[in-house]
Amino acid sequence: MEPRLPRGMRDILPDQMMLRRYVIRTFERIFEAYGFEPLHTPALELRETLMGKYGPDAEKLIYDAQHREGKEALSLRYDLSVPLARVVAMYPHLPKPFKRYQIAPVWRAERPQKGRYREFYQCDADIVGTTSMAADAEIVALIDEALTRLGFRNFVILINDRKLLAGLGRFSGVPEPLLGQLYRAIDKFDRLGMEGVQEEMRRYGIPEEVIRRMAGLLAIQGEGREVLQALAREMAAAEIPEAMEGLRELEALLGFLDQMGVSPQHYRISFTMVRGLEYYTGPIFETVVTEPKIGSITGGGRYDGLVGLFAKQSVPMTGTSFGIERIIDVIEELGMAPAGLRRTPVEVLVTVFDEERMGAAIATARALRQAGLNTMLYLEPRRLEAQLRYAHHKGIPFVVFVGPDEAARGMITARAMDTGEQRTLPVAEAARWIRSALGGSNGG
Template identity: 80%
Template sequence: MEPRLPRGMRDILPEQMMLRRYVIRSFEEIFEAYGFEPLQTPALELRETLMGKYGSDAEKLIYDARHREGKEELSLRYDLSVPLARVVAMYPNLPRPFKRYQIAPVWRAERPQKGRYREFYQCDADIVGTSSMAADAEIISLIHEALTRLGFRNFVILLNDRKLLTGLGRYSGVPEPLLGSLYRAIDKFDRLGLEGVREEMRRYGIPEEAIARMLDLLQIEGDHTEILGELSRRMQAAEIPEGLEGIRELETLLRFVEAMGVPSERYRISFTMVRGLEYYTGPIFETVVTEPRIGSITGGGRYDGLVGLFARQSVPMTGTSFGIERIIDVIQELGMAPPDLPRTPVQILVTVFDEPRMGASIALAQAFRRAGLKAMLYFEPRRLEAQLRYAHQKGIPFVAILGPDEEARGVVTVRDMGSGEQRTLPPEEAARWIRQSLGGKGDGR
């Protein structure tokens, strides 16, 4: 049998996992600094929990799963937002605002391509139980801080509002049944350009007059204040309440984002950013990397109606999802990983000189572990050169050599594999020297 993987799936080997752990733990530190708490939900949900929440296009990508003797219809989770809404509905006594983060795999039957897999990790941070735009602004600040800490420089957070999108469609005279088609068309603006979007709208059957009015709106230029001011005048004249409410939300959001100290060049309003999922109800946000052009690396927004699908009343919610796979791809492509990021969690390899000294090597490895070091025993008494070569191949920074002379004197020879420096010390002093030498290099935690 040929060993191979299903399309869109991959193995992540230890050295790659070290980078992944660094990214995930960076997110965890930032989330907890903002007061978010960890949450875990199961990979499998009842099919009825997931269906009817995302829209028909997204739901075609959901993997179904059924035990051959089970009666429940199950599906692998598509994202982490709908499971969160289920949790909020099941546990109504959770103190609010409830701020949670979750980092876990999700599954989608998409066409595999660069930066897109059928099994991948999402990294979500959400705030439950407040309608304040300060919560949405905090999510944007969180996005900025997380990406900046990871070394991203060429990115921008795009802002829009679903209520404003609805207002734009109604102002343009797009028939109500075609609003969804309108969103799908303008969402392709960056890829197709103005004329390409015009053709998409025609293909969907949107009237020519409505197309002209819509494209005119999309070409309004200026800073945030000028753009929203012009749109507000048009919405007031046409008496479009949804559009005006969306504008007020964006104005408040921008004021709070500025108060949080997010640099103005890191965010901008984009009326052609739609977000495909149907459950969004207010501000929406998406982060794009301008170099390399790999698509969006975060996406989110406000989805106040989702809990109401599971409970008698709705609960306001807002949040974002970081695309860890694409983020890691960019870090690797641009060489953004810390130069001292270890290739292995192992800090010291304890060599085995010969069979009679196997017990002494085992005891030394245990002593290093008790001293707080990540120690690995080689297991077999092979030539020292072979054991040193193994440590070099694995990227293990230190090697402990325990031969007859060292054992007789109650010491151990420790070699720094990077500098070549060697010291012969009692085990407790050797452990202290290793810890000091590792210092701020980190261990991928």
């Protein structure tokens, strides 16, 4: 049988896992610094839990996962937001605001391409139980800090509001049944430009007068509040409450971003940014990297109605999802990984001199582990050169020898693989030296 993988799936080998672990641990530290708590939900959900939440295009990508003798219709989770809404509905006693993060795999039957896989990890942070725009601003601040901490410089967080989008459509006179087509056309603005979007609108059957008015609104340019004020002036006489509410939400969000110290260089109001999922109800966010061109690396927004699909009363929610796969692809492509990031969690390899010294090598490995060092025993006596080649190939930073001379003196010899420096010391002192030398390195 030929060993192979399904399309869109992949193995992640240990050296790649070290970078992945570094990224995930960075996120975990930042999330917890902001007061978010970890949550686990199962990979399998009832099919009825997932269906009807994402829109027909997205739901075509959901994997069913039925056991041949199972009574319940099951599916692999498509994202982490709908399971969160189910949790909030099932456990109403959770204190609000409830701030949770979850880092776990999800599955989508998408067409595989660079940065897009059928099984991939999502990294979500959400705030449940408040309508304050301070929560939405904190999500944007969290995105900014997390990406900056990972070494990203060329990124921008695009911000829009679904209420404002709907208001723009009604102000332009888009017939209600065509609002969905309008959003699809606008969402292609970065790829097609203004003329291409207008052509898309024509293809969807949107009237020419509506296209002209919509193009005028999309052409408004400026920084932050300037854009909002210009749009408010343009729509002042129309009296569209939904649009005005969206403008007020974005104005409040920008004020909180100022207070939270988020650099204006890292975010921008974008009327042409449209998040695809149907459950968004207010501010929406999407982060794009300008180098390399890999698409969005975060996406999210406010979805106040989702819990109401599982419970009699809805609960306000806002949050974001980091695309770990694309983030790792960018880090690898631009060489952004920390210089000291190791390829293995192993810190010390204890070599085996010969069968007679096997017991001494085992005792040494045990003592080094007790001293707090990740220690691997080679397990069999082979030529020393072969054991050193193994340590070099694995990227293990220290090697320990317990030969006849060391064993007779109650010592071990520790060698730093990068510099060749070695010292013959009692185990406890050797452990202190190794820990000190490793202090500046990053094990991921």
